Amino acid sequence: MINRILEEVAAHGSFLITTHESPDGDAVGSSLALANYLKGQGKDVTVYLCDQVPDIYMFLPLADTVVHTLPERAFDICFVLDVGEFRRAGKEISNFRGIGKFINIDHHPDCEQFGAINYLDSQACATGALIYRIIKAAGHDVDYETALCIYTAVITDTGSFRYSNANPEAFDIAGKMVVKGINAWSVAEKLYESQPQNRLELLAMALATLSVSKRGDYASIVVTLDMYDKCRADAELTDGFINYPRSIRGVEVAIFFREINEGRFKVGFRSKGKVDVSALAAAFSGGGHHNAAGCTISGSLPEVKQVVFDLLEKSL
Secondary structure, three states, X not given: OHHHHHHHHHHOOEEEEEEXXXXXXXXXXXXXXXXXXXXXXXXXXXXXXXXXXXXXXXXXXXXXXXXXXXXXXXXXXXXXXXXXXHHHHOHHHHHOOOEEEEEEEXXXXXXXXXXXXXXXXXXXXXXXXXXXXXXXXXXXXXXXXXXXXXXXXXXXXXXXXXXXXXXXXXXXXHHHHHHOOOOHHHHHHHHHOOOOHHHHHHHHHHHOOOEEOOOOOEEEEEEOHHHHHHHOOOHHHHOOOOHHHHOOOOOOEEEEEEEEEOOEEEEEEEEOOOOOHHHHHHOOOOEEOOOEEEEEEEOOHHHHHXXXXXXXXXXX
């Protein structure tokens, strides 16, 4: 599969790169790693995201060149990274007719095979690891800019090597990126110790909503539109909030209810391993990994919480 991708890269000159809505570190890191690599090969590259690049990832090379409106032109190839399902790349990509061929690269289990080429490996720690494999298979060295993006993809998607996907390849790639000059402390500082004050204010309000089941095996927090208004914040600042209920001793599943508009909630799930939360999300037409998944549910907050908790009770 990698050889087929390299053949397409060699045969074409213009490339569009995109990833999923509400992009995380792997989505942004893998997209920009691929963009840096392709530009280094003299290719014409555009990175398009349907949502803004979160501020904490703006230190990555080429992050300031990402566009959020598709240009009125054609592209030979569109790389779609880390989406799980094609619809998660956004409606603009779905309706865009200026693409010759889609190449799908992903590590989500049961990823939709929508591409002319589908390079899928659910055992990979991150989509960034798949990008690294492609570059190495091409026989090219990884430059500093690309290494920084790959390292960020791996460290964020493994939870700084705390999650079950922190496999030997994850440590191997991270080590090789450090050899390329990546300063692990500098990246960690940018990702975890440079947060704005209003993020902590929002977190304090979210933690005040903490709810733990009677058995102590699942816990949840909530962020509402009203909280955003009070803290002058937005959804971008909620990245990582779900790890707080997940960290409680005895909790197997954490749930994060995030209001996206009146009567509609994004629901994130995190598992410590015993529960396949991708199955929970799938019950509400969502998806994800065994230990991390999400969906969107309509209804009032009490209604949404009730249907989720009812399903959790059955699962646990």
